[in-house]
Amino acid sequence: MSMEQTESKMDSVKWVAVAVLVAVAIIGDNQLAIENGFYRLLGLLAIAGVSAFIALQTSKGKNARGFAHDAYGEARKVVWPSRAETTQTTGIVMFAVLIMGIFLYLVDMLLGFGVEYLTSLGG
Numbered sequence: 855m856s857m858e859q860t861e862s863k864m865d866s867v868k869w870v871a872v873a874v875l876v877a878v879a880i881i882g883d884n885q886l887a888i889e890n891g892f893y894r895l896l897g898l899l900a901i902a903g904v905s906a907f908i909a910l911q912t913s914k915g916k917n918a919r920g921f922a923h924d925a926y927g928e929a930r931k932v933v934w935p936s937r938a939e940t941t942q943t944t945g946i947v948m949f950a951v952l953i954m955g956i957f958l959y960l961v962d963m964l965l966g967f968g969v970e971y972l973t974s975l976g977g
Contacts, residue, residue, distance in 0.1 A: 861913065865912040865913055865914070868908050868909070868911060868912050869909070869912065871908055872905045872908050872909050875901050875904060875905045875908070876901075876905060878901065879897070879898055879901040879902070879905075882897060882901075883897075883898060
């Protein structure tokens with residue numbers, strides 16, 4: 855048996871373990887619905903942590919971890935706007951939303967008057 859086949863079988867076993875843990879979490883959460891929510895949350899977080907740990911040990915998990923690491927590195931390279939630029943842009947967006955809201959309100963009022971006029975002609 856080659857090394858790849860052994861790893862593939864181990865990955866399958868790990869994914870089955872993750873699926874079983876998720877099923878246990880779902881069933882346990884439903885069965886313990888009357889218990890204190892804090893303890894249910896702790897149990898779910900513990901099972902989620904163990905499941906994530908097992909999933910990250912698989913080949914796909916290692917690929918995902920590498921991707922997340924690369925994405926974090928790329929995000930650190932981005933030149934983020936300064937606080938002043940962010941505040942200014944937010945103000946411009948809020949003003950544009952206000953103007954658009956007023957415009958849509960006026961269009962809605964005009965169309966409402968038009969529909970009211972047309973429906974009153976027939977009656």
